[in-house]
Amino acid sequence: MNILYVLIAGAVVFFAFQINLWLGIGVVALIIGFGIYHYIPAYYITKGNQAFEAGDEDAAREWYKKAYDTGRSNVKTKSSYAYILLRTGYADEAEKVLDPIIRVKGLDEQKRNLAKQQRCMVYYRQGRLDEAIAEAEELYENGYKTSNIYGMLGFFKQLRGDDINDILKICEEGYDYNKENRDILDNLAMCYYKLGRYEDAERVSDELWNVSETFIEGCYHGAQIACALGKYDKAADYIKKISECRRTKMTTISEEEIENLKRQIESHK
16 A cells, blocks of 8 residues: 555655646655655654663653654554553553543453553552552453563562462462463462462573563562572572663562572571
């Protein structure tokens, strides 16, 4: 279709110049202006993706904001913008982006569910944990089961202090759904850890290590599990690896917690 548009534009320019030089110049200017208007959001998105891949999430947020502010961004772009807002600590702004998407009549249900899934994280970041769990459970019960839903339910329910055996069921179901998702693996390892099933916790933690060596929560919890088994050298390796882990506004482990665990490990060496 784009080739067809180019051919039509070329024909219009050709005939315009045949009629009058200034008419041709005017048509060219109009086409260029339309092209800039039409493709500028895509340019901003490309720059935002490049910044995100380079690890500059603040720059990515600014580029996506430019695309969003054009008023011509699609649902996918808006959802991506909301995700970046969350990762950079702007939960309230992310909610303002997501709510209008969810309210659109006739919106494809998958797109609406994706926006609701992201809103679960917004609620969590805003301290609205019960609402986050309620929305995630609603999505789950309606058949929208994704790695992110399993990951959120496992983490949120542990954070709220729900019955650990009930949490284990959802975490093991999540594990069966995706054995390579780091959040699912981390949640399951911590369930086993809290139940005193340290060997099972270590097995899952080792699987997580093979999936990602620079997941800060996984390294921290892996160190805790190793300590519970008296494997302090292994725990020290986990803690050492944390220095290479990337922090974002979504990180759930504080530097104080890391230092406290580090001192605990060093006291046994």
